[in-house]
Amino acid sequence: MSDESATRTVVVSAPGKVLLAGGYIVLDRKHTGLVFGLSARIHVLAQEIHTSAGVHLSEIVVQSPQFLNSTWRFGYHLVEDGGGIKVTQLQSGAPVEPNHFVETTLNYVLTYIAQVDQSRASHGFEPASLLVLADNDYYSKPKHSSASDRPSSSSSADEPFPPISTDGASTTASAPSTSAPPPTTDPAAKTEPKPPRPRFRHFGTTLRHAHKTGLGSSAAIVTSLTAALLSHYLPASLFDLSTPSSRRVLHNLAQVAHCSAQGKIGSGFDVASAVYGSCLYRRFSPALLARLPSPGESGFAAALAALVDDEGGDLWDCEIRKEAVSLPPGVAIRMCDVDCGTQTVSMVKKVHEWRDKNKEQAAETYDGLQARVDELAGLLREHRTEEIWSVMGPVRDIMRGMGEASGVPIEPESQTAMLNALEGVEGVLGSVVPGAGGYDAAAVVMRDDVETEKRVRGFLREWSAKNEIQVRLMKVKGETEGVRKEDVGGFKLWLQ
Numbered sequence: 001m002s003d004e005s006a007t008r009t010v011v012v013s014a015p016g017k018v019l020l021a022g023g024y025i026v027l028d029r030k031h032t033g034l035v036f037g038l039s040a041r042i043h044v045l046a047q048e049i050h051t052s053a054g055v056h057l058s059e060i061v062v063q064s065p066q067f068l069n070s071t072w073r074f075g076y077h078l079v080e081d082g083g084g085i086k087v088t089q090l091q092s093g094a095p096v097e098p099n100h101f102v103e104t105t106l107n108y109v110l111t112y113i114a115q116v117d118q119s120r121a122s123h124g125f126e127p128a129s130l131l132v133l134a135d136n137d138y139y140s141k142p143k144h145s146s147a148s149d150r151p152s153s154s155s156s157a158d159e160p161f162p163p164i165s166t167d168g169a170s171t172t173a174s175a176p177s178t179s180a181p182p183p184t185t186d187p188a189a190k191t192e193p194k195p196p197r198p199r200f201r202h203f204g205t206t207l208r209h210a211h212k213t214g215l216g217s218s219a220a221i222v223t224s225l226t227a228a229l230l231s232h233y234l235p236a237s238l239f240d241l242s243t244p245s246s247r248r249v250l251h252n253l254a255q256v257a258h259c260s261a262q263g264k265i266g267s268g269f270d271v272a273s274a275v276y277g278s279c280l281y282r283r284f285s286p287a288l289l290a291r292l293p294s295p296g297e298s299g300f301a302a303a304l305a306a307l308v309d310d311e312g313g314d315l316w317d318c319e320i321r322k323e324a325v326s327l328p329p330g331v332a333i334r335m336c337d338v339d340c341g342t343q344t345v346s347m348v349k350k351v352h353e354w355r356d357k358n359k360e361q362a363a364e365t366y367d368g369l370q371a372r373v374d375e376l377a378g379l380l381r382e383h384r385t386e387e388i389w390s391v392m393g394p395v396r397d398i399m400r401g402m403g404e405a406s407g408v409p410i411e412p413e414s415q416t417a418m419l420n421a422l423e424g425v426e427g428v429l430g431s432v433v434p435g436a437g438g439y440d441a442a443a444v445v446m447r448d449d450v451e452t453e454k455r456v457r458g459f460l461r462e463w464s465a466k467n468e469i470q471v472r473l474m475k476v477k478g479e480t481e482g483v484r485k486e487d488v489g490g491f492k493l494w495l496q
């Protein structure tokens with residue numbers, strides 16, 4: 001690797017999220033939500049593609065080597081009338097399902113880069129490879145994972161999956177997946193020590209069929225992909241992730257791209273926490289995005305850059321209060337995966353229908369929940385550990401009430417039964433079905449010690465057996481840090 005390309009190789013990671021309190025109300029600018037970042041991160045490694053002498057490539061390749069059939073190749077072109085850069089997914093060989101979040105992010109970020117770095121227009125974008133590596137907790141465990149947790153020989157050979165070393169890092173770059181040993185049924189193999197769990201597991205399925213746990217994978221990937229592209233293509237004088245102004249650019253650009261990919265239905269709390277980590281969040285005015293042309297439309301590039309740069313500082317009216325949020329020492333936020341997942345969009349639609357038909361009751365409920373959000377943030381910030389239960393219980397009651405009134409399973413009965421019992425375990429301080437509720441992973445606020453963890457694991461094991469379901473305590477913990485640059489050295493076995 002030349003010195004020049006080494007400096008352009010970058011790894012960025014962004015955290016997942018848990019909206020501990022404030023689901024639904026945070027969609028309204030009148031209200032706020034209490035969101036924690038999570039230790040589960042999505043990493044994006046950006047590097048140049050080296051071609052043989054005389055070979056000219058103009059491609060951006062995004063790969064998620066933990067999933068089958070997850071290599072997306074894009075061509076790109078400049079659209080006339082200031083329509084920006086548009087990417088087109090290239091198909092070669094077996095058809096690959098589009099990745100809407102990745103494609104949309106490329107359209108927005110490449111357009112922004114071309115607009116702010118005018119010198120680039122003359123030579124376009126050098127080909128680049130972007131590798132997405134998600135911490136294992138973003139998806140439920142595959143039911144029949146092989147002993148090695150690596151792809152079987154049936155996975156596509158164009159999906160590099162380096163062999164795993166004992167520390168979870170891979171040992172060679174771009175080794176075809178066929179190098180993984182096939183699953184064995186030899187009974188003698190049972191006596192062999194279990195191979196170490198890889199840091200980035202192969203899920204043995206396509207992304208579409210993966211069971212997500214609800215940690216905010218789309219916001220984390222849009223944010224880390226945006227940051228990786230900006231860091232890779234722009235000189236440090238125009239983008240430096242360690243500066244507040246560049247973080248603001250990243251936040252604004254990732255919000256716009258994520259909102260567009262999501263169909264403008266979210267409050268943006270997940271992107272805010274992917275960038276800034278834990279915070280008390282008030283959303284931006286939805287009108288902010290209303291005037292922005294779509295990618296490819298006349299004037300899109302200039303309007304996007306003006307919106308993202310916000311030179312006057314008066315466009316983005318969201319509030320991200322980091323100082324309002326912390327965790328008492330010795331207390332952790334943990335997550336319990338119930339291996340189901342939830343359709344947030346249809347739940348939001350139904351809750352809004354109820355809110356619009358029952359204005360008074362809804363306003364009372366929303367105000368009641370807001371009071372609890374503020375109280376809970378205050379208790380945690382002031383380290384009043386013994387009082388946590390006294391606010392988390394009422395948060396659950398209000399969420400359950402809102403679910404019953406609107407006919408939405410915000411806290412489904414099965415979750416109610418489990419959380420009630422779980423709250424009886426010594427060391428558990430409170431629990432909640434976070435965010436929109438439903439069957440995403442439940443959040444548990446508990447003492448951060450091995451004894452409590454043992455008791456909680458034991459409880460979940462028994463609960464799973466008794467109820468013939470699969471509930472498990474995930475490794476992930478609440479943490480405060482947002483997006484960050486990672487040491488490329490830790491990923492060198494994924495380098496090309």
Ligand SMILES: Nc1ncnc2c1ncn2[C@@H]1O[C@H](COP(=O)(O)OP(=O)(O)OP(=O)(O)O)[C@@H](O)[C@H]1O
Nearest residue numbers: 064099100101132134212214215216217218219221
């Ligand atoms: N590892 C990955 N590689 C590439 N794209 C990914 C990856 N993980 C998630 N995505 C993108 O994010 C989409 C999932 O977004 P979705 O909003 O449904 O989930 P989520 O953000 O995890 O949900 P929630 O907000 O409930 O946690 C996928 O369809 C894909 O476009």
Ligand SMILES: C[C@@](O)(CCOP(=O)(O)O)CC(=O)O
Nearest residue numbers: 023024266267268435436437
């Ligand atoms: C319902 C909502 O307020 C929270 C959704 O949270 P989650 O994706 O279920 O963690 C929607 C939003 O704020 O984007």
